[in-house]
Amino acid sequence: MYRTERRQKYDTSGFSGQRCLLNSRVQRTQFLHMGRTAFGAHDAAFEAAKERLNTLKEEPDNNVKLQIYALFKQATKGPCNTPKPGAFDFVGRAKWQAWSGLGDISQDEAQKQYIDIINGLAGEESPAETEQAGEEASSYKEIKVTKENKVCSILLNRPAKKNAITWLMYNEIVQALDDASKDDSVTVAVITGAGDYYCSGNDLGNFMNIDPKDMPKMARDGKELLRRFVTAFIDFPKPLIGAVNGPAVGVSVTVLGLFDAVYATDKATFHTPFTELGQSAEGCSSYVFPKLMGNTKANEMLLFNKKLTAHEACERGLVTEVLPHDSFQKEVQTRVEYVAQLPPQSVREGKKLVRDQEREDLHKANEKECEVLEGRWLSEECVRAIMSFFTKKARL
């Protein structure tokens, strides 16, 4: 009863809204049947994701539904091939815009993003399902950690919130890096994002619902959390690779300076809006970015909030290589697999030689940045900036 009723809420492409209902069981069965025959057996994961869509405990908000709808159409039909609906067909127009907004990403890529989002929304795969895929199930809530063929993949897994990093997620990432560093079966770690974003940085909800009298303590705790988080990146002893699959914001950008290689899709952007938020640099970026790109270019990002394209970030040395969005996953996989099979001890010794040159300076920069941020978080400027983010959201 519950499932049928839910199925009536939105069709398999996941979009709710009056004009989108498949309004009869026959149509729904036909649609599902068509869906099944449209894909070969090897699209089992896509099929499974479609099924899982109707078992979600929480209904996604419309933004996410539009994304799911658009990815479903792109995966099944390719680039948008229908005329733009009339001005008064609001739902049809929103759907059309979402689908046409995907441009010409391949059906393969669209399928992959569709699966990522649904699995992200559905939370952890059941251990049985993941075991079947030959991966090690993780016990994490907001990231997904899998280990396969010497590669530890860490997926930032809050696609509905653009993978914003909560207090819990900071701790889970620290835990996952620590675990990967100690696991002899792992020779390389990769971090990437679920859905269309790599990561939108610190979850601004971390600043909300704090009793004013607890602010100083929260700021102290936040400082310690950030210090541990960045330390985990400074001291990670194995090759750490970033696969920036979409826009990256804030702390997710600054710690990239501590990675050993960063591959970005040509749709990725890099934004560190610190002064707009009344905050300041972290992730050792106040030390690393001027070394990487020179003071003025570093200031453009850290002080003047300039958002970089992937190519600009590559020109400045923050990104190793920009790869076409369509073939991004495959291209990154090839590079990661090459690193994974290298003689691990030789790679670790080589990384240590490079990192030891500046390890002390990096820890000093991290301490200093966390100290300054502790003060920033308690400042009027920061409180005002965070409030305006949420009031703007509320107004929309």
Ligand SMILES: CCCCCCCCCCCCC/C=C/C(=O)SCCNC(=O)CCNC(=O)[C@H](O)C(C)(C)COP(=O)(O)OP(=O)(O)OC[C@H]1O[C@@H](n2cnc3c(N)ncnc32)[C@H](O)[C@@H]1OP(=O)(O)O
């Ligand atoms: C008293 C002291 C307390 C201290 C506590 C500290 C704890 C943490 C310590 C460590 C701190 C380290 C320092 C880090 C600094 C940074 O990272 S600064 C950068 C922070 N990030 C941002 O400012 C980005 C904010 N988000 C946006 O600008 C936009 O969402 C976007 C990323 C540009 C995407 O826009 P759009 O495509 O329009 O999608 P949206 O509808 O906005 O987003 C979808 C939903 O996701 C939610 N969301 C997205 N990003 C965040 C985020 N960073 N924090 C919280 N929520 C986020 C967004 O609200 C939407 O949610 P719903 O409205 O519920 O759908």
